[in-house]
Amino acid sequence: MAFKLTGGCGCGAVRYELTAPLISAGYCHCTRCQRRTGTAASANGLAEPGSFHILSGEDQLRAWKPEGGWEKWFCADCGSALFSRHPSDPMKVGIRLGGLDSDPGVRPSSRQFLASAVAWEPVPDDGLKRYDGPVGRS
Numbered sequence: 361m362a363f364k365l366t367g368g369c370g371c372g373a374v375r376y377e378l379t380a381p382l383i384s385a386g387y388c389h390c391t392r393c394q395r396r397t398g399t400a401a402s403a404n405g406l407a408e409p410g411s412f413h414i415l416s417g418e419d420q421l422r423a424w425k426p427e428g429g430w431e432k433w434f435c436a437d438c439g440s441a442l443f444s445r446h447p448s449d450p451m452k453v454g455i456r457l458g459g460l461d462s463d464p465g466v467r468p469s470s471r472q473f474l475a476s477a478v479a480w481e482p483v484p485d486d487g488l489k490r491y492d493g494p495v496g497r498s
């Protein structure tokens with residue numbers, strides 16, 4: 361049976377599907393994630409290259425493209441954060457886990473950019489791998 365996982369934004373304008381399981385997932389505590397979500401950290405999953413497809417609402421998609429970072433795509437109508445994309449390699453896509461319709465199976469296994477973690481919410485003592493900078497580098 362073919363794998364399928366769907367998701368979308370809060371107002372329903374943008375819908376997408378994943379045709380393969382997410383490779384990995386983790387929490388990001390970077391300042392950009394704090395700004396774009398208004399929260400202490402963002403839960404993201406890495407999509408299998410080529411598995412991510414927009415089903416509807418392409419016209420509503422907008423992106424914040426910060427210098428030296430991944431593009432942060434969201435719905436222009438409701439502001440929901442949807443996915444990120446590598447600026448020079450569009451096959452690399454990160455999915456905001458909160459936009460998924462159902463359990464993706466994978467669980468966050470790391471916390472990155474803890475050097476910029478907020479003061480007002482303690483980082484949970486959950487046993488996940490911790491990185492001061494990006495995942496993979498300590």
Ligand SMILES: [Zn+2]
Binds near residue numbers: 371437440
């Ligand atoms: Zn929307």
Ligand SMILES: [Zn+2]
Binds near residue numbers: 388389390473
């Ligand atoms: Zn981040």
